[in-house]
Amino acid sequence: MTALVTLRNVTKSYVRGKQKVEVLHGVDLTIETGEFLALMGPSGSGKTTLLNLVAGLDQPTSGEVLVAGDRIDQLSRGSLSDWRARHIGFIFQFYNLLPVLTAEANVEVPLLLTNLSKAERRRRVQVALELVGLAERARHKPNELSGGQQQRVAIARAIVSDPTLLVCDEPTGDLDRQNAEEIMNLLQALNRSQNKTIVMVTHDPKAAEYASRELHLDKGLLTNDTRRAA
C-alpha cells in the first residue's frame, strides 16, 4: 500500500478574541490508499480541524500536508479550489444538498467543474445514483426525500467525479439507526469494492466499527490508532 495522505508535524491555531488557541499540536499521520479511517474523539479534540486540513478546506499554521502527491499547505486559495474539485468527495452531516436542484442535478454539480460533455455527465450521474440505489428518485428535490435518501444523494455527488479521497463529517449524525446502518454499509462497500479511501469523522462508535482503522484524538493530539482486519 502507498501513502495517500501524509501529515508532518502539523499545528493549527485559531485566534479567538485576543487569545490564540492551538487546536492541533504537531500531528504526524499517514493514511494509506484504500484505507477507511474513522477519526474519533470528544468535541473540541480537533478531529474536524484535522479533516478540513486533509480535505484542503483549511491551511495548517505550520507543518506539511501532502495529499495525492501535492503539498496542499503550499497551495493558494484558488489552486486549492481546483485541487479539491479534482481529488476530494465530500459527505456532510446535514447532506448540504442544494434545495432548488433535483437529486440528479445535485449529483451533477461537481461534474460542472470538469470538461465532460453533457451526455457524459448525464451518464455518470445515472451510474452514481444507481450505485446508491436512488436511480428512480433522480427527479426528486431534496425536500421530497427522506434523510437517508438525501445522504445517499450526497454520497452519489461525492463519488460521481471519481475523487481520490472521500471525506465524511459525521455522515450518520442526522440519521436514525436503520438509515445510519444503510449509509455505513454503502460507505464500506465503496471502500471494499471500489477501493475508495475514506476519512470519516464520527462520534458514533457503531459507525466507526465499519472503518478499517480507528484513530482517536484528544486535545489536539493523536492518542490511539487501531487497525481492524477486513
Next chain:
Amino acid sequence: MKMFRQIGAVTAMNFRSLPQRVSTSLVVVIGIAGVVAVLVSVLAMSTGLIRTMETTGREDRAIVMRNGSVAETSSALDRNSVRLIVDGAGIKRDEKGEPILSAENFRILMLHKKADDAEISVILRGVGPRLLEVRPELKIVEGRMFQPAVAEVIVGKSAHAQFKGLNVGDVVRSRGANWTVVGVFETAGDAHESSLITDAETLNSIDQRGAFQSVTALLESPSAFQTFKDSLSANPALAVDVVREREYYRQQSKTMTTIISVIAYVVGGIMAVGAVFAALNTMYSAVSARLQEIATLRALGFGSTAMVMSVLAEALVLALIGGVIGALLAWAFFNGNTVSTLGGAGGLGQLVFELSVSPQLMILGVVWACVIGVLGGLFPALRAARLPVAMALRAV
C-alpha cells in the same frame, strides 16, 4: 469555458432560489423603479423644453437687438435703427425689392391657467405686416388673422389650451385696452405657440411707445447670415447684436434646461444612494440566506469568481427589472404631458411644452439602475467570495 459554466451554474441556482426571497428582492426592484421613474420624468422636462426650443427658429432667420442685450426684454430699437436695419445686406427681398422682416415688440399679459387658476405671465408679441412671409410656418387653425390698427390678437395653440379666456371672441383686458381674440394659430410646436400675437404698431400705439425691441429678418439663405451681420456691424450709426434665430432661442432656454437637469440629477442622485443601500441590504441577506449553498459549492471546488459574478448577476437583473419598470412608468404617465414654466424662461415669457420621455432617456434610466445594482451587489458578492469555507460549513 469551465469558468463560464461555473458562473452559469451558480447564477442559475441563485435565480431558482429567488422565489424564496421574493419580498426582499422586491425592495430592490421597487426602490430602483422609483429612482428611475423620478429621474427620467424630471429629465423629460428638460428634454421636452430643449426639443421645443430646438424647433423654434430657423437658420435663415436672424434677430437683431440692441448691442449688449441678452434677450428681447432688455433690448430697444428706435425707428431710425429699424430703418437702417432694413437696408442690411443679405435680407431676402420680394420682387419689388422690399425686405422681408418684422420689427417686433412685446409685453407681458397676466392670464389665469385653466388647471388651477394660477396667474401666469404670457407674452403678447407685436409683429410687422410681413409676418406670414417672415414666419411661413405660422398657420391660422381657427378664426382669422388680426387686423392692424384695431386691438385684435391671435393666440398660440398651447396658450389657448392652457389659459382661460382665450377662445375666439373672448376679450382680454390689459392696461385699459380690450384685446379681442380673433384666431388661434400654430407654429409647428415651437415656443411661439405659448404666446399671443398682434400688430406691432397697434401695440405701440395702445402702450404709447414708439420703439421696437427686435427685428426678425428672413435671410436670402442660411449662409447669408454673416453678410447680414457684417453689414450691420459696419454701419457706425447702428449699435446692434445679430444672432441666428435658432441660436437665440437655444440660448434663452439654456439656463432653465440646466436648472431642470441639475434638479433631476440631485434628486435622482439622493434617491439612488438610498436605492444602493436597499440593494446592499437585500443582497447581503440573499448571501446570508444562501450561506450553506455558497459554502458547499466552495467546498466542492467552485471558485470565488463564480460566486462574485453570480451575486452581481442577481443584483444586476433585479436592478434591470426595476430600471425597465421605472422607465416604462415614466413613459406611461409623463410622456406627452403638457407642462408650462412659471413665468419667464429666460426672455421667453411663460412657455408651454410637452414632456418628452425619449428612448435615450429611458436607456439612461436603465443604465442608472444597472450602476445602482452593481454598487449594491459588489460588497455582498465579495463577502460571498471571501467566505472562509471551513468556518461557514461549521456554522451551517
